[in-house]
Amino acid sequence: MKSAGSMIPELLDNIRKKPVTRLYPFEKVTVPEGFRGTPQLNSALCLGCQACVRDCTSEAIQILLKKPDPSAPPPAEGAKIPKKFYMVLYLDRCIHCARCAEVCPKDAITMDREFEVANFTRDALRLIQE
Amino acid sequence: MGEKTIRIPIGPQHPFLKEPAKFDFDISGEEIIGARMRIGYNHRGMEKACEERNYYQCLYLLERICGICSHSHTTCYVQAVEDILKLEVPKRGLYLRTLVCELERLHSHFLWLGVAAHEVGFDTLFMYVWRDREVVMEILEEISGNRVNYAINTIGGVRRDLTEEQRKKILGSLDLLKKRLDYYTHIGTHEPSFLARIQGVGKMSKERAIQMCAVGPFARASGLDVDVRRDDQYAAYGDLDFKVITSDQCDVLGRVIVRVLEIAESLKMIQQLLTKLPEGDIAVKKVPRRVPAGFSISRYEAPRGEDVHYVRSNGTEKPERVKVRAPTMANLEAATESIVGSFIADIPIAIASIDPCFSCTDRTAVVLNDKKKGMRITTWEELRRYGVDWYRKNKGIHF
Numbered sequence: 001m002k003s004a005g006s007m008i009p010e011l012l013d014n015i016r017k018k019p020v021t022r023l024y025p026f027e028k029v030t031v032p033e034g035f036r037g038t039p040q041l042n043s044a045l046c047l048g049c050q051a052c053v054r055d056c057t058s059e060a061i062q063i064l065l066k067k068p069d070p071s072a073p074p075p076a077e078g079a080k081i082p083k084k085f086y087m088v089l090y091l092d093r094c095i096h097c098a099r100c101a102e103v104c105p106k107d108a109i110t111m112d113r114e115f116e117v118a119n120f121t122r123d124a125l126r127l128i129q130e
Numbered sequence: 131m132g133e134k135t136i137r138i139p140i141g142p143q144h145p146f147l148k149e150p151a152k153f154d155f156d157i158s159g160e161e162i163i164g165a166r167m168r169i170g171y172n173h174r175g176m177e178k179a180c181e182e183r184n185y186y187q188c189l190y191l192l193e194r195i196c197g198i199c200s201h202s203h204t205t206c207y208v209q210a211v212e213d214i215l216k217l218e219v220p221k222r223g224l225y226l227r228t229l230v231c232e233l234e235r236l237h238s239h240f241l242w243l244g245v246a247a248h249e250v251g252f253d254t255l256f257m258y259v260w261r262d263r264e265v266v267m268e269i270l271e272e273i274s275g276n277r278v279n280y281a282i283n284t285i286g287g288v289r290r291d292l293t294e295e296q297r298k299k300i301l302g303s304l305d306l307l308k309k310r311l312d313y314y315t316h317i318g319t320h321e322p323s324f325l326a327r328i329q330g331v332g333k334m335s336k337e338r339a340i341q342m343c344a345v346g347p348f349a350r351a352s353g354l355d356v357d358v359r360r361d362d363q364y365a366a367y368g369d370l371d372f373k374v375i376t377s378d379q380c381d382v383l384g385r386v387i388v389r390v391l392e393i394a395e396s397l398k399m400i401q402q403l404l405t406k407l408p409e410g411d412i413a414v415k416k417v418p419r420r421v422p423a424g425f426s427i428s429r430y431e432a433p434r435g436e437d438v439h440y441v442r443s444n445g446t447e448k449p450e451r452v453k454v455r456a457p458t459m460a461n462l463e464a465a466t467e468s469i470v471g472s473f474i475a476d477i478p479i480a481i482a483s484i485d486p487c488f489s490c491t492d493r494t495a496v497v498l499n500d501k502k503k504g505m506r507i508t509t510w511e512e513l514r515r516y517g518v519d520w521y522r523k524n525k526g527i528h529f
Contacts, residue, residue, distance in 0.1 A: 003321075004323075006320055006321055032272045034273075035276070036275045036276060036281070054184070056187070057187040057191055095190060095279075096276070097193075097279070097281045098281065098289075099186060099281075103186075
């Protein structure tokens, strides 16, 4: 059953091979198409239904009502002002599960492919998306 | 042999332990004559946290019980919830779920083989195995979007479909894995330096394995023919043709043989799943958010052994109770006992032979409220205040 030296052919095979270690960050690393990066909100589509807030596992999302711009011209008599929402994303809590994108009835949230999102302060990880 | 026994404590922090756990060994000379273990250093309160979250939030929380068998825990949980909801999951959804199950088993077993080689000081094998494991990791990243927490399960099916291109790519990678596996099987069973360290180490007889309720590859290596995939078929395992691998070696060598041959079975299953993959939906379209009152127990063969989830619902959006029994919990007592009779140098490999995951296991905390011994229950606020005061007084740090 025992046979010594069975590693030797494999070792010789590997002598000529290049190291498999990638020189990241000097060499750029690519991620696949479906990679779950940071959630991005398209506020033009957002209804403010809070479905993403309700299902976010780590309570990383806030959807807030945008205050009307005071410099904007007043709307015409009887016309409705469309409500605008923005998202506050706490990236330090986000677990990148993409549940927010899945549950959104208007597909207003999409996941980008960004993965180099680490930062030195927590404040920098509080993203406001309008 | 000496009459004097010495007790060696190992842990909670020790270079050979990847996660905190405490072991006490009684030794006589070089031989271990008694072993005890204690867990509870890694408790994260996940079961309690589940009671505060809705079913979907729990899904992603439970995925993070374990980094290696993340898909096992979610599948086990969604099966229980689907059972309470009486959902009929589409066939394609089940097949894709099973595909990720088997890919996960592949990468877990490759990982274990590498770790086992590392524990016995065979680092060349460790590096080679982990290099080839990357093939599986890349497949998983491609089909799920992540290398570790795949998040592919949802209540009522899976979240992502498999494209034709991906299907062909996986089938293409299988040949390379098969070739490499044959080589590792040869090394694992023939290389004298490896065999010398694993043969006869960590003995666990079949009778004792039954008494200690051992599960998974650890039990199968002691000749116990148990496998949930065959005994209590779930997902698409009913349609697949596979063998349950057992070994009568009853030692670490047996566990290597069982795991290596299981990789071959997994490769066979992946091939069958991809060739038979049915067309259709991948998930149930409308899943109610409120789950009617009831309970369910789900069993699942994780790479490390049988995983059990118990879910009780009360008609609301949140579960009333989620209980998880991870495979390491079942195997840990048996593994501790299997060390008795071996030498001190065999401790790392004997413990690693069950592929332990202590953070999966630490699920319960017992609170003793014994006033005579000076024990009392402290609320979170009190504990926080105590911590702030202590740092101010002793270290001069103001929060």
